[in-house]
Amino acid sequence: DAKTTQPTSMDCAEGRAANLPCNHSTISGNEYVYWYRQIHSQGPQYIIHGLKNNETNEMASLIITEDRKSSTLILPHATLRDTAVYYCIALNTGKLIFGQGTTLQVKP
Amino acid sequence: GAVVSQHPSRVICKSGTSVKIECRSLDFQATTMFWYRQFPKQSLMLMATSNEGSKATYEQGVEKDKFLINHASLTLSTLTVTSAHPEDSSFYICSASPMPGPRIYNSPLHFGNGTRLTVT
Numbered sequence: 683d684a685k686t687t688q689p690t691s692m693d694c695a696e697g698r699a700a701n702l703p704c705n706h707s708t709i710s711g712n713e714y715v716y717w718y719r720q721i722h723s724q725g726p727q728y729i730i731h732g733l734k735n736n737e738t739n740e741m742a743s744l745i746i747t748e749d750r751k752s753s754t755l756i757l758p759h760a761t762l763r764d765t766a767v768y769y770c771i772a773l774n775t776g777k778l779i780f781g782q783g784t785t786l787q788v789k790p
Numbered sequence: 791g792a793v794v795s796q797h798p799s800r801v802i803c804k805s806g807t808s809v810k811i812e813c814r815s816l817d818f819q820a821t822t823m824f825w826y827r828q829f830p831k832q833s834l835m836l837m838a839t840s841n842e843g844s845k846a847t848y849e850q851g852v853e854k855d856k857f858l859i860n861h862a863s864l865t866l867s868t869l870t871v872t873s874a875h876p877e878d879s880s881f882y883i884c885s886a887s888p889m890p891g892p893r894i895y896n897s898p899l900h901f902g903n904g905t906r907l908t909v910t
Contacts, residue, residue: 714896716898723906725794725883725902728898728901769833778836780836781833782833
């Protein structure tokens with residue numbers, strides 16, 4: 683699986699959009715980009731995934747660059763409950779291998 | 791939505807005893823289940839992949855005789871920590887996929903809420 687690189691931490695003001703970047707420059711053509719988040723002391727929660735096209739669901743949007751070497755997770759209107767560790771994972775072997783993720787702190 | 795239930799949520803045991811953790815898929819059949827371990831302030835570490843009806847596949851460095859995994863049905867996988875020691879104290883999390891084979895790549899995994907194991 684391709685290695686992903688994320689900033690260690692980010693802050694976001696409540697009500698504003700949170701844009702979380704992820705670099706996956708060694709991603710191969712059949713590797714999906716998955717995003718999960720983990721709120722303290724809970725199991726990870728699935729957010730969104732994509733292969734080539736941008737994706738949107740009720741939680742977030744995923745923007746994947748045309749060369750697929752990076753992506754951005756967008757939480758359109760962050761709330762305090764979105765404070766969590768966000769993991770970007772490139773998946774092709776069926777196993778989710780978690781990196782260190784980005785700790786997003788949403789502030790009032 | 792797909793639900794994965796883990797039991798117990800917390801367990802305290804004495805050193806040398808064994809502890810069993812259950813992972814159930816409540817509304818789907820899980821061909822494949824995964825077990826993770828997470829130490830404080832660290833990320834999740836994959837321990838093993840469990841396939842229904844076959845032996846689990848362990849990640850490098852994980853002792854298969856220490857962490858016994860049984861996936862006897864399409865809705866239940868168990869992890870038994872044998873002869874537990876204080877260094878086994880951790881947060882254990884399972885996940886499950888309803889998709890077999892290559893289709894697993896385009897299908898999100900569903901996670902349980904974890905089991906906090908404390909070995910005294």
